[in-house]
Amino acid sequence: DAGVIQSPRHEVTEMGxxxxxxxxxxxxxxxxxxxxxxxxxxLELLIYFNNNVPIDDSGMPEDRFSAKMPNASFSTLKIQPSxxxxxxxxxCASSSSTGGNYGYTFGSGTRLTVV
Amino acid sequence: SQQGExxxxxxxxxxGENATxxxxxxxxxxxxxxxRQNSGRGLVHLILIxxxxxxxHSGRLRVTLDTSKKxxxxxxxxxxxxxxxxxxxxxxGSRDDKIIFGKGTRLHILP
Numbered sequence: 001d002a003g004v005i006q007s008p009r010h011e012v013t014e015m016g017x018x019x020x021x022x023x024x025x026x027x028x029x030x031x032x033x034x035x036x037x038x039x040x041x042x043l044e045l046l047i048y049f050n051n052n053v054p055i056d057d058s059g060m061p062e063d064r065f066s067a068k069m070p071n072a073s074f075s076t077l078k079i080q081p082s083x084x085x086x087x088x089x090x091x092c093a094s095s096s097s098t099g100g101n102y103g104y105t106f107g108s109g110t111r112l113t114v115v
Numbered sequence: 116s117q118q119g120e121x122x123x124x125x126x127x128x129x130x131g132e133n134a135t136x137x138x139x140x141x142x143x144x145x146x147x148x149x150x151r152q153n154s155g156r157g158l159v160h161l162i163l164i165x166x167x168x169x170x171x172h173s174g175r176l177r178v179t180l181d182t183s184k185k186x187x188x189x190x191x192x193x194x195x196x197x198x199x200x201x202x203x204x205x206x207x208g209s210r211d212d213k214i215i216f217g218k219g220t221r222l223h224i225l226p
Contacts, residue, residue: 004157033213035216042216042217042218042219043158043203043216043218045213045215048213056213091157091158093157093158098207098212098213098214099145099146099205099207099208099209099212099213099214101146101163102163103148103150103160103163104158104160104214105160106157106158106159107157108156108157109156109157
């Protein structure tokens with residue numbers, strides 16, 4: 001298995017533009033997680049899905065952020081409109097469970113810079 | 116908060132020495148996990164210890180858990196340059212709970 005695949009690896013965009021981040025989880029994993037990592041706040045869980053259904057989106061910072069999982073092999077995280085404070089590394093992870101028995105497998109991340 | 120806090124924030128040791136990192140948390144947990152993150156990469160799962168376990172080994176890694184003190188430690192023996200990375204603890208409050216990450220310990224192995 002190629003692991004969790006994220007694209008793009010780097011994204012530079014201007015303030016106000018729409019940004020879409022993509023993730024392909026490991027086949028067979030029922031859970032998908034989106035995290036954001038910054039120096040100030042560390043790793044923050046934004047949202048997670050179970051069997052393509054959003055379960056907990058309490059970490060989504062505001063309405064400008066949205067996430068979808070149209071099928072078991074694809075998820076997107078969209079920011080519209082983007083702001084400089086959204087600059088961070090965004091990680092996608094997948095797992096066979098939430099936290100009970102197995103660890104998470106992370107993608108390599110998307111480094112987002114909003115100028 | 117369930118979130119773990121690692122200590123120290125940064126650690127530099129000579130290659131070949133042992134490295135110890137600690138994690139403290141505030142609420143009861145189902146399990147505690149340790150992850151490694153190399154610069155510019157995603158996190159890699161290292162080891163999981165359940166609340167009813169006290170110690171676990173994996174290669175050069177040794178993890179302990181003291182639920183009475185709400186703390187865990189990660190020991191890396193005979194450190195190598197390739198161990199240079201950030202190490203995070205993550206806690207799960209219950210079997211079906213999401214895991215919450217601490218802010219990590221930056222480990223630098225000096226040649």
